[in-house]
Amino acid sequence: MSRKIILKLEKLNKKYKESVENLHIIRDLDLEIQEGEFISILGKSGSGKSTLLNLIGMLDKPDSGKIFIDGKEVEFLKDKELDKIKNEMLGFVFQFHYLLSEFTAIENVMLPALVGNYKEKEKIKERAYKLLEEMELKDRINHKPMQLSGGEKQRVAIARALMNSPKILLMDEPTGNLDEETSEKIHTILKRINKEKNQTIIVVTHSKELSNISDKKLFLKKGVLNYDENKL
Ligand SMILES: Nc1ncnc2c1ncn2[C@@H]1O[C@H](COP(=O)(O)OP(=O)(O)O)[C@@H](O)[C@H]1O
Numbered sequence: 219m220s221r222k223i224i225l226k227l228e229k230l231n232k233k234y235k236e237s238v239e240n241l242h243i244i245r246d247l248d249l250e251i252q253e254g255e256f257i258s259i260l261g262k263s264g265s266g267k268s269t270l271l272n273l274i275g276m277l278d279k280p281d282s283g284k285i286f287i288d289g290k291e292v293e294f295l296k297d298k299e300l301d302k303i304k305n306e307m308l309g310f311v312f313q314f315h316y317l318l319s320e321f322t323a324i325e326n327v328m329l330p331a332l333v334g335n336y337k338e339k340e341k342i343k344e345r346a347y348k349l350l351e352e353m354e355l356k357d358r359i360n361h362k363p364m365q366l367s368g369g370e371k372q373r374v375a376i377a378r379a380l381m382n383s384p385k386i387l388l389m390d391e392p393t394g395n396l397d398e399e400t401s402e403k404i405h406t407i408l409k410r411i412n413k414e415k416n417q418t419i420i421v422v423t424h425s426k427e428l429s430n431i432s433d434k435k436l437f438l439k440k441g442v443l444n445y446d447e448n449k450l
């Protein structure tokens with residue numbers, strides 16, 4: 219069965235303009251990802267993994283090339299429109315959770331859906347509860363970030379990223395700060411949402427365990443992605 223291409227990158231280029239030299243980090247990079255795939259991106263520190271993820275996540279603009287999400291070319295529109303597309307299409311989880319400290323777990327999860335949608339508050343709350351339940355956190359919904367462990371905070375961040383049913387869940391070293399046991403729980407949850415909800419996941423990671431549960435490992439080297447770790 220051929221599946222839908224959910225993400226397509228065409229000849230993507232990104233340079234950072236430093237004083238004398240240009241750092242050409244992403245070089246004519248092509249990529250196609252099918253709906254429901256669980257992809258891990260590996261590579262040495264400084265190879266450009268975060269740069270690539272930020273381009274896909276529309277947190278940064280490429281110098282050239284095209285990005286298609288669900289068949290639509292991402293245009294780098296005005297900030298407000300861009301925010302809307304970003305909010306609806308993509309869920310982002312970073313190494314550090316970025317939860318708002320004044321809000322409880324469930325409020326943090328509700329926030330991305332609440333903006334401009336306040337009338338739907340009860341429905342949104344129900345969905346946030348369901349997501350936290352899936353993250354095995356239903357007895358922590360009223361905890362503030364300070365009252366949660368590192369792994370719990372990261373699971374709240376994942377629930378928040380899933381709140382608007384994103385086409386793609388993007389994660390930049392989501393278990394980079396966590397111990398093995400805590401990470402394992404997150405890996406199990408990610409595998410489950412990938413299988414049960416057909417959630418497309420792209421994760422940048424140094425973790426062998428996490429990359430081993432993905433469908434496909436891609437290695438970023440010299441600005442392009444390879445299937446083979448040893449290929450130049
Ligand atoms: N905003 C920036 N300005 C200039 N150089 C940057 C910037 N962000 C990253 N870089 C450089 O680009 C390279 C790739 O960075 P990054 O994408 O963070 O790598 P990774 O996530 O694989 O460790 C690094 O050499 C880094 O120093």
Ligand SMILES: [Mg+2]
Binds near residue numbers: 390
């Ligand atoms: Mg990085």
